[in-house]
Amino acid sequence: MTIKADSSLSGAASGARSLHRFANPGRFLRASARVQVWLWVAAALVLGAGLVWGLFASPADWQQGETVRIMYVHVPMAWLAMGGYTALAGASVMSLIWRHPLADLFARELSPVGALVTALCLATGSLWGRPMWGTWWVWDARLTSVLVLFFLWLGHAALTRAFEDQERGARVGAILALVGIVNIPIVKFSVDWWNTLHQPASVTRLDAPGMHVDILYPLLTCALGFSLLFGAVVLARTRAAVMERRIRALQLARARREEALGA
Amino acid sequence: MSHAFFITASYALVLIGFGALVADAARRHATAKRLLAELDPRGDRP
Numbered sequence: 001m002t003i004k005a006d007s008s009l010s011g012a013a014s015g016a017r018s019l020h021r022f023a024n025p026g027r028f029l030r031a032s033a034r035v036q037v038w039l040w041v042a043a044a045l046v047l048g049a050g051l052v053w054g055l056f057a058s059p060a061d062w063q064q065g066e067t068v069r070i071m072y073v074h075v076p077m078a079w080l081a082m083g084g085y086t087a088l089a090g091a092s093v094m095s096l097i098w099r100h101p102l103a104d105l106f107a108r109e110l111s112p113v114g115a116l117v118t119a120l121c122l123a124t125g126s127l128w129g130r131p132m133w134g135t136w137w138v139w140d141a142r143l144t145s146v147l148v149l150f151f152l153w154l155g156h157a158a159l160t161r162a163f164e165d166q167e168r169g170a171r172v173g174a175i176l177a178l179v180g181i182v183n184i185p186i187v188k189f190s191v192d193w194w195n196t197l198h199q200p201a202s203v204t205r206l207d208a209p210g211m212h213v214d215i216l217y218p219l220l221t222c223a224l225g226f227s228l229l230f231g232a233v234v235l236a237r238t239r240a241a242v243m244e245r246r247i248r249a250l251q252l253a254r255a256r257r258e259e260a261l262g263a
Numbered sequence: 264m265s266h267a268f269f270i271t272a273s274y275a276l277v278l279i280g281f282g283a284l285v286a287d288a289a290r291r292h293a294t295a296k297r298l299l300a301e302l303d304p305r306g307d308r309p
Binding site for chain 2: 051055065066067069070073074077113116117119120123124127128130131226229233236237239240243244246247250251254
């Protein structure tokens with residue numbers, strides 16, 4: 001039993017050590033440059049195929065007709081809003097426990113993207129709801145909990161930028177992200193726990209997906225494509241943030257040198 | 264409003280949103296790379 005605990009501890013420690021290798025900005029920029037190119041290419045190919053499949057090659061729904069095609073953009077936005085927030089909480093744990101500088105930058109760059117994706121989820125849901133339900137918005141549990149998620153994303157983005165000391169902003173943002181993670185199961189299970197106008201889960205049901213494969217496969221392709229694009233955008237923003245931090249440090253050093261020479 | 268309007272508006276919003284994100288990331292990346300080359304010509308860069 002003791003041996004098991006020791007091995008899991010050493011596994012966690014080695015995981016943390018390997019993550020800390022990327023705290024070196026030069027090493028992170030070099031390693032991520034290669035990943036970045038492949039992410040852009042894969043995102044363009046998979047998303048291009050998924051959108052063409054969903055818009056032109058998949059059948060209309062027997063009940064919803066052509067409007068079902070909104071699902072190919074709405075559902076990936078909803079999954080990314082929740083999955084992205086879970087990643088934000090993971091980065092916040094890394095930031096609070098290991099004080100990993102890259103986790104801070106990643107979280108700071110992730111939240112505006114997460115906020116936009118959640119806003120797109122709400123907007124496309126509204127555009128889908130109007131012809132299907134006859135209303136743009138209802139205060140049911142699913143829609144309201146996603147609106148709360150949107151405010152959590154916005155709050156994180158604002159908080160991390162509200163402090164002159166970036167590290168302090170990252171700490172406060174990480175705490176908000178961890179408090180807000182409680183909203184994710186509420187979003188997910190809101191359709192089961194309460195009576196909602198929003199339909200219950202149909203893809204992630206454990207017994208069997210509630211849709212035909214002709215609709216399910218293009219949806220999964222679009223979801224993968226948007227996930228790759230989301231990852232590529234967040235990685236590109238994080239790389240830019242790492243370089244901007246180095247630029248600020250160099251500019252500060254140059255200003256101090258000039259000040260010393262002037263004195 | 265026809266169903267085509269709702270479908271077109273949904274796809275347009277998503278494409279404009281992600282397009283803006285990609286354009287902003289590319290602009291920041293290019294600016295940072297240029298500034299780094301000026302400030303630290305022999306430094307660590309991608």
